[in-house]
Amino acid sequence: MAIIRCSECGNEVSDTAQNCPNCGADIQQQIFDSLSPEEQREVLAPRERARLIYAGGLVVTFLGLAINCFVDEYVPAWKGVLFLLLALIVVIVYVHAKKGNLERW
Numbered sequence: 001m002a003i004i005r006c007s008e009c010g011n012e013v014s015d016t017a018q019n020c021p022n023c024g025a026d027i028q029q030q031i032f033d034s035l036s037p038e039e040q041r042e043v044l045a046p047r048e049r050a051r052l053i054y055a056g057g058l059v060v061t062f063l064g065l066a067i068n069c070f071v072d073e074y075v076p077a078w079k080g081v082l083f084l085l086l087a088l089i090v091v092i093v094y095v096h097a098k099k100g101n102l103e104r105w
């Protein structure tokens with residue numbers, strides 16, 4: 001833990017604080033912004049991996065359910081189409097999130 005200066009108001013604030021107590025600026029965002037692009041990528045790498053595993057798992061699950069709907073004669077095929085749409089939505093959301101991959105969320 002260290003004391004840093006808020007880049008918005010110059011107030012001294014702990015580097016573990018979420019916001020500056022004086023002006024409310026996002027301290028963690030300021031610390032993140034002060035890192036080099038390589039360091040930022042390092043910080044975000046585990047999050048990126050988790051996102052990929054989560055999205056990949058959802059896509060595989062929805063594709064599996066879709067295939068099951070098309071193969072099983074007792075399940076109507078339109079349900080399979082719905083699962084294909086869900087898989088597509090997951091891919092779109094993942095790609096969209098990856099485009100802004102230096103954004104913290």
Ligand SMILES: [Zn+2]
Pocket residue numbers: 006007008009010011020021022023024025
């Ligand atoms: Zn401040």
